Amino acid sequence: MDDLQLRVLPLLALLASLLYFFYFQDSPTLFERSDCSLFSYNHYWIISKRIVTPRGVISGAVEVKEEKIVSIVKEEDWHGNLKRGQIIDYGEAVVMPGLIDVHAHLDDPGRTEWEGFPSGTRAAAAGGITTLIDMPLNNFPSTVSAETLKLKIDAAEKNIYVDVGFWGGLVPENAFDANSLEALLSAGALGLKSFMCPSGINDFPMTNSSHIKEGLSILAKYRRPLLVHAEIPQDSESYLEDGENDPRSYSTYLKTRPPSWEEAAIRELLTVSKDTRIGGPAEGAHLHVVHLSDAGSSLQLLKQAKSNGDSVTVETCPHYLAFSAEEIKDGDTRFKCAPPIRDAANKERLWTALLEGDIDMLSSDHSPSAPDLKLFDEGNFLKAWGGISSLQFVLPVTWSHGRQYGVTLEQLALWWSERPAKLAGQDLKGGIAVGNHADITVWEPNVEFELNNDLPVYLKHPSISAYMGSKLSGKVLATFVRGNLVYKEGKHAPAACGAPILAT
Numbered sequence: 001m002d003d004l005q006l007r008v009l010p011l012l013a014l015l016a017s018l019l020y021f022f023y024f025q026d027s028p029t030l031f032e033r034s035d036c037s038l039f040s041y042n043h044y045w046i047i048s049k050r051i052v053t054p055r056g057v058i059s060g061a062v063e064v065k066e067e068k069i070v071s072i073v074k075e076e077d078w079h080g081n082l083k084r085g086q087i088i089d090y091g092e093a094v095v096m097p098g099l100i101d102v103h104a105h106l107d108d109p110g111r112t113e114w115e116g117f118p119s120g121t122r123a124a125a126a127g128g129i130t131t132l133i134d135m136p137l138n139n140f141p142s143t144v145s146a147e148t149l150k151l152k153i154d155a156a157e158k159n160i161y162v163d164v165g166f167w168g169g170l171v172p173e174n175a176f177d178a179n180s181l182e183a184l185l186s187a188g189a190l191g192l193k194s195f196m197c198p199s200g201i202n203d204f205p206m207t208n209s210s211h212i213k214e215g216l217s218i219l220a221k222y223r224r225p226l227l228v229h230a231e232i233p234q235d236s237e238s239y240l241e242d243g244e245n246d247p248r249s250y251s252t253y254l255k256t257r258p259p260s261w262e263e264a265a266i267r268e269l270l271t272v273s274k275d276t277r278i279g280g281p282a283e284g285a286h287l288h289v290v291h292l293s294d295a296g297s298s299l300q301l302l303k304q305a306k307s308n309g310d311s312v313t314v315e316t317c318p319h320y321l322a323f324s325a326e327e328i329k330d331g332d333t334r335f336k337c338a339p340p341i342r343d344a345a346n347k348e349r350l351w352t353a354l355l356e357g358d359i360d361m362l363s364s365d366h367s368p369s370a371p372d373l374k375l376f377d378e379g380n381f382l383k384a385w386g387g388i389s390s391l392q393f394v395l396p397v398t399w400s401h402g403r404q405y406g407v408t409l410e411q412l413a414l415w416w417s418e419r420p421a422k423l424a425g426q427d428l429k430g431g432i433a434v435g436n437h438a439d440i441t442v443w444e445p446n447v448e449f450e451l452n453n454d455l456p457v458y459l460k461h462p463s464i465s466a467y468m469g470s471k472l473s474g475k476v477l478a479t480f481v482r483g484n485l486v487y488k489e490g491k492h493a494p495a496a497c498g499a500p501i502l503a504t
């Protein structure tokens with residue numbers, strides 16, 4: 001070989017390999033994938049001694065290929081066929097379907113100083129949540145039309161680290177306008193949400209039962225649900241006039257929103273939920289009561305509706321299961337939410353209802369605000385923003401408090417994944433099953449941690465979270481969304497590759 005050849009050959013080889021790299025790679029998505037995931041293989045096995053499947057907890061392996069779960073093998077059936085492909089062995093850690101939070105306010109677009117898609121979905125990923133359904137209010141403008149839904153979808157693009165679907169708003173302005181509601185549902189809203197009391201947001205006014213009846217009749221055609229904030233103001237404002245009622249005291253706030261508000265709303269809802277029965281005028285529609293706090297008459301009424309054949313479900317939230325009114329300190333408005341956190345006896349009854357199946361599922365109702373709206377200096381419970389900030393912590397909170405009631409891993413998966421998936425119409429999510437999306441969370445139930453300033457919290461405003469300062473058990477080790485490892489022990493995948501979920 002002469003000198004020239006010696007110099008040119010390596011260059012040619014480099015050129016050829018570059019050409020090969022750019023033009024002949026069979027999977028061009030590999031470039032993207034490396035940013036979407038902290039694990040660069042698209043075919044692998046997740047191994048653990050505790051995999052929570054719809055058929056019970058197994059020791060074995062879950063085979064993931066691209067976005068999907070393609071096989072599930074019990075340990076005794078392996079026969080060494082795991083040699084094909086990469087293996088991630090999680091030992092005794094729990095491998096569970098990713099949590100689906102059907103009730104979160106991410107405030108994007110329009111109030112991103114409160115939260116926003118990037119921080120909210122990173123917090124979700126760190127908490128083991130793989131899908132969340134965003135509420136139509138607290139963002140601006142509220143999501144009450146096809147046009148405003150489009151603004152949300154645009155804001156979510158390349159900004160979400162987990163999959164995100166959207167509820168549309170049912171408000172007086174669109175309730176009797178079938179075209180407008182149909183356009184909103186055709187544009188992909190997974191269902192509708194309305195309030196039976198003032199929502200605290202000017203462009204999201206409250207509805208009454210005739211609006212709700214109309215909404216259900218449209219939803220029936222699409223077979224989608226209506227979610228309702230069920231409180232109707234009763235005559236309890238008089239408490240505020242009494243000079244003895246200190247606005248810094250939690251009991252003052254509690255008196256302003258008694259259980260009778262929830263009971264009145266649910267009683268009213270039952271007059272229209274009967275439309276959803278088989279053969280009824282709104283058969284196919286479904287009514288879902290959000291964030292139930294009253295475990296008394298309100299719950300009894302819901303049980304009655306279910307037994308009558310109404311298509312009705314109800315959720316409660318971790319804050320109603322973790323806290324009680326007796327513990328809330330004067331001025332600590334982090335705990336203000338609506339309906340309010342009630343007394344310890346009520347909390348016990350909520351747990352019983354959940355364990356007995358009278359409450360169907362859990363959701364976060366993550367509803368943060370800018371810290372100044374919590375009025376920490378004044379500590380005025382009557383004026384502060386109502387909303388609990390919790391998204392990253394819902395799994396350890398439910399587990400830490402649920403353990404003492406004997407909560408099982410299967411129950412967690414039912415309340416946080418399977419039933420929420422069904423409510424949101426997500427057939428490919430909510431369970432570790434062949435053919436489903438590989439939406440998986442891996443967590444260590446026995447690891448305890450303190451929610452102090454050393455803990456990486458991805459929420460925009462950790463200081464407003466009622467959970468800061470507490471000690472929890474249940475540490476999320478890894479979160480997979482459609483096969484992408486989006487979170488691993490304090491680290492997120494660089495790119496936001498969550499998908500917007502639109503109903504079709």
Ligand SMILES: NC(=O)N[C@H]1NC(=O)NC1=O
Nearest residue numbers: 199200337338367386387
């Ligand atoms: N607008 C809004 O998010 N309201 C929520 N906050 C809360 O505490 N209850 C709610 O419904």
Ligand SMILES: [Zn+2]
Nearest residue numbers: 229290291338
């Ligand atoms: Zn609400």
Ligand SMILES: [Zn+2]
Nearest residue numbers: 103135365367
């Ligand atoms: Zn809410």
